[in-house]
Amino acid sequence: MHRSGIFPARGITETAQETVYRIMSKELNIWLDDLLSDIESVQFKRKSSRRVRVDVGSEALPALLELLQGRASYVHLSAISCVDWIEEDEFELVYHVWSYETQSLVSAHTRIPREPGVYLSIYDLYQPAAFFERDIHEMFGVFFEGSPDMEKFILTEWNGPPPMRKEFDSEAFVNQTFSWEPYHPQWLKELEEEGGGITTRPEDVRR
Amino acid sequence: MRPENYQARSQPPSNEFELNFGPNHPGIEGNYAFRVKLNGDEVLEARADAGYLHRGFEKLMEGRLWIQNIALVPRICVPDPVPMEVCYSLAIEEIGGLDVPERAQWIRVMQLEMSRLAAHLFAFGGHAATTGMYTPMFWGVADRDLILDRFEELTGGRVYSIYNIPGGVRRDVPDGFLERLSSLLDYLESRLPDYDNLFFTNQVFITRARDVGTMTQEQALSWGVTGPNLRATGLAFDVRRDDPYLVYDQIDFDIATEPGGDALSRNLVRRSELKQSIRILRQVIERLPSIKGPIRCPIPNPLAWNVPAGESYTRVESSKGELAYYVVSTGGDKPYRVHVRGPSSMHAVQVLEKLAVGSRLEDIAQIMFSLDACPPEVDR
Numbered sequence: 001m002h003r004s005g006i007f008p009a010r011g012i013t014e015t016a017q018e019t020v021y022r023i024m025s026k027e028l029n030i031w032l033d034d035l036l037s038d039i040e041s042v043q044f045k046r047k048s049s050r051r052v053r054v055d056v057g058s059e060a061l062p063a064l065l066e067l068l069q070g071r072a073s074y075v076h077l078s079a080i081s082c083v084d085w086i087e088e089d090e091f092e093l094v095y096h097v098w099s100y101e102t103q104s105l106v107s108a109h110t111r112i113p114r115e116p117g118v119y120l121s122i123y124d125l126y127q128p129a130a131f132f133e134r135d136i137h138e139m140f141g142v143f144f145e146g147s148p149d150m151e152k153f154i155l156t157e158w159n160g161p162p163p164m165r166k167e168f169d170s171e172a173f174v175n176q177t178f179s180w181e182p183y184h185p186q187w188l189k190e191l192e193e194e195g196g197g198i199t200t201r202p203e204d205v206r207r
Numbered sequence: 208m209r210p211e212n213y214q215a216r217s218q219p220p221s222n223e224f225e226l227n228f229g230p231n232h233p234g235i236e237g238n239y240a241f242r243v244k245l246n247g248d249e250v251l252e253a254r255a256d257a258g259y260l261h262r263g264f265e266k267l268m269e270g271r272l273w274i275q276n277i278a279l280v281p282r283i284c285v286p287d288p289v290p291m292e293v294c295y296s297l298a299i300e301e302i303g304g305l306d307v308p309e310r311a312q313w314i315r316v317m318q319l320e321m322s323r324l325a326a327h328l329f330a331f332g333g334h335a336a337t338t339g340m341y342t343p344m345f346w347g348v349a350d351r352d353l354i355l356d357r358f359e360e361l362t363g364g365r366v367y368s369i370y371n372i373p374g375g376v377r378r379d380v381p382d383g384f385l386e387r388l389s390s391l392l393d394y395l396e397s398r399l400p401d402y403d404n405l406f407f408t409n410q411v412f413i414t415r416a417r418d419v420g421t422m423t424q425e426q427a428l429s430w431g432v433t434g435p436n437l438r439a440t441g442l443a444f445d446v447r448r449d450d451p452y453l454v455y456d457q458i459d460f461d462i463a464t465e466p467g468g469d470a471l472s473r474n475l476v477r478r479s480e481l482k483q484s485i486r487i488l489r490q491v492i493e494r495l496p497s498i499k500g501p502i503r504c505p506i507p508n509p510l511a512w513n514v515p516a517g518e519s520y521t522r523v524e525s526s527k528g529e530l531a532y533y534v535v536s537t538g539g540d541k542p543y544r545v546h547v548r549g550p551s552s553m554h555a556v557q558v559l560e561k562l563a564v565g566s567r568l569e570d571i572a573q574i575m576f577s578l579d580a581c582p583p584e585v586d587r
Contacts, residue, residue, distance in 0.1 A: 050450055051520070075428055078522070079548035081533040094533065096520055096548075100428075100442075103449050107520055128431030131556050139265075154258040154586055163266055170266060 052106045058093075058119065061110045065095060065125055068108075073101040077126035082136045086166040089114045091142055095122070112142070121147035139164035222246050228571060230259045236333065236575060237285075239555065239582035245568060253563035253571070255556045261586040268545045273299060273373065274509035276542065281367040283547060284581050286329050289322035290525035292371040295545075297452060298534040299373040301519040305506065310498045311375035312453045317388075317491045318361070318370065319453075319523070320484045324395065325354040326526035327477045327484075330579045334474055335406050337572040338415045343406040350398060357388055375503025385492045392485050392492075399481065407478050416471040420562040420574035423468060430561065431553040434528025435480060436578055438464045439472035446524035460487050470570075470577035477579075480526075513540050527551055527579045549584025556585060 042064070043055040056064050068074035074097040083092040088111075095108040112119050121144040122129045133144040134153055141162035143150065152158075161168050191197055229240030238259035244252040264283055268276045280295045281288030293315055300307060307315075332347025355365040360381060362368035370377050406412055422432070424440040437444060443462045447455040463479030465472035506512065516538040522531040528550025535544040555578070562574050 076433075077431060078520075078529065078531055079533065079546065081520075081544075081546040081548075083535055083544045094520075096531070096533070098450075100444055100449075105450070105520065105522075126431075127429050127557065128553055131552055135552075153255075154261050156256075156258050163263065168266075170263070170270070 050104045052104060054106055054108045056108055056110050058110045058112050061093075061095070061108060062120055062122055062125070064108055065097065065122055068097055068099075068106055069125055072099060074099045074106055076100065077122075077128045077132075078105065080129060080132035080136065082140050082142060082164075084114075084140060084164065084166045085111075086114070091117060091140060093119065093136075093142075097126075117142045118145060119143075120145055123147050138162065141165065223251065226568070229256070232572075235572065235582075236580055237582040239580075239585075241559075241563070241571065243563065243568070243571065248568040250563050250566055250568060250571065253560045255560055257556070257582060257585045259586070260583045262583075264587045265545055265547060268542055270541065272510065272540055273512055273514055273542060276545070277372060278367075278369050280547075281369065282583075283587060284525070284527075284549065284551075284584050285366065286581065287322055287326035287526045288367050289318050289371075290523045290530050291547075292369065293319060293453075294521050294523045294530055294532045295534070296371045296373045297523070298519040298521040298532045299514060301521060302517040302534065302536050303373065303506075303514050305374045305504050307375055307453075308501045308504060309454065310379075310495070310500050311502045313491055313495050313498055314376050314380060314502065315371065316453050316455065316458070317488060317495070318358075318368070318376075320487045320491070321354055321357060321388075323526045324481060324484045324488075325351045325358075326579075327481050328354075330526070330576065331402075331406065331474055331477055334416075334470070334573065334576040335412065337576050338412055340406065340409070340411065343402065346398075346402070346405065350395060353391055353394070357384070357391060360384060360387070372503060372506075372509075374506045375501070377503075379502050380495065385495060388488065389492050392488055395481070396485055399478075402478070407475065412474075413471060416474065416573060416577065417467075417469060419470045419566060419570050420577060421467070421469040422558070422562060426561075427468065430558050432528070432558055433550050433553070434524065434526075434579075435463075435476045436473055436528060436554060436558075438462065439476045440468040441466045446522050446529055450522060452521070452523060458487055458490050470573055473577045473579075511540065513538055514542075525550060527581055527584070528554065547584070547587050549581065549587070551579075551581040551584040554578040555580035555582055 042060065045053040047053055054064065076098040078096040078098050081094040081096070083094070085092055090111045091114055092109060092111050096105060097108070098105045119142060121133055123133070123146060130148050133147040134149055134151070136142050137144060137150050138153060138155055139162055155163070160173065163170070188197065223244055223246050226243050226245055227240060228243050229235040230238045240256035240259065242254045242256060243250050264279060268279060271279065276295065277292060280291040283291050328347040328351040332344035335341070335343035358368055359365045361384060362370035364370070422430070422440060424442055427437050427440045427442070441464050443464050445462045448462060460483045463476050463483060465475050514536045516536055518533070518535045520531060520533045522529055530550055531548040533546040533548070534542055537543045555575070559575055559578060559580060563571050566574060
């Protein structure tokens, strides 16, 4: 179906979603090349013969995945990875999808603001997403709207902040929560009398 | 005596009851739990309960040097640790643009296949135990120990070898190692008919495992099933062949498939893979002496190594399925982010929850072992 009549000419007022739909209307064998050309919200990079990196705006990512799954046979969601870019105040979500037919892996990168940290679930497209979204929710605190299960899973008895966020310092948390016990057993004393002992660099000594 | 505030709750009569299955249970692999709702012995609902093995690997890795993490990653999955090391090293090599010498790649393949053999021996032994047959487990563990002996000779470690390093492997193969490995393979091959007689063609096993935990190929694809479990639904997909890494594209091997999609088929696929791994190892033994050269490429001082900025998603075929690492570097001496995608994060959670429904209570353990689910890969 030719969509150029529905949407205006590219690059002028076309939104990211429209861009993806325009590409969807093309034939399968040329859509990758079409992505290559300078499109505003979709950046395409071929890393190797089997690895493709796509950078896409967060509003167009579900549509892009739908295109990849429906038109290009990327039926296997390998993983969803989350990266906390605290300096840019953003979360990066990376969707790795694999095609058993073309034997290539597309990593679709998108960024969402850290606050409020809400994004759309892709469970309707890929059922394995339920696990990864639940995991990211637990570890990074990103909420996925429409995901079937956002309950705690691994950190059942954890009440602190999402631990994989960069601002969460494990060591500081331990120092605040627990007190250090002096540990100086008899065998260590004997060792020290002989001139040995535990070697700790001065900067690593806990006070 | 009842407490003062006791009030009997009246409930409608029901045959349903809830059972906590695990986290310490011989029918569960590792520490992992299930909350099952039962009617008689029929499972109505199953909910996975993970977290008993959570050690925070991904967070720990962000605070350690690139090279220190090599000692950390194999701990994620005890029965099959080598793919973790190799996959992590491959990711760093891709980001850092290192060229691994060919000899190191062949040694890695050898290590991976030894680990696969050991893991499969463990897996079918465990499955046999869930159906009340303990001898295959003893045999499997005893024969796995012989492989661990070779690991000890090659790497110094029986389970966690920590033998890989970004850029290659740590040491070359010891003198006479290949001959000893070869005679071990002869022994293992001679054991295969024994395993068949004891387990794989045993009517007790076949009757118990047939049509248990069955999934169709379509279901397997939509649930994200990979590895031997996917091949047991008839799809010949293997990362080693279809997304080749190391030197697997120079090696001749078949991809074992079974049409059934049930616990029986999954075990038969592993049985065939034992044979294929032996075949691959024989090719390695034949080729390795003729491949000369270094065993690792020069890398910067590993204690002050700033891996250039970049990201990489690397996949390998572990004995359980598709194992992947997503590694992000910002040019520092530590990884910025490492995400571990273990195959069991699908198999042990969603797939197991779905397959358990409608099965009988005593088959849950069988289904879990037939999926070769490894809970530490879920918890990380």
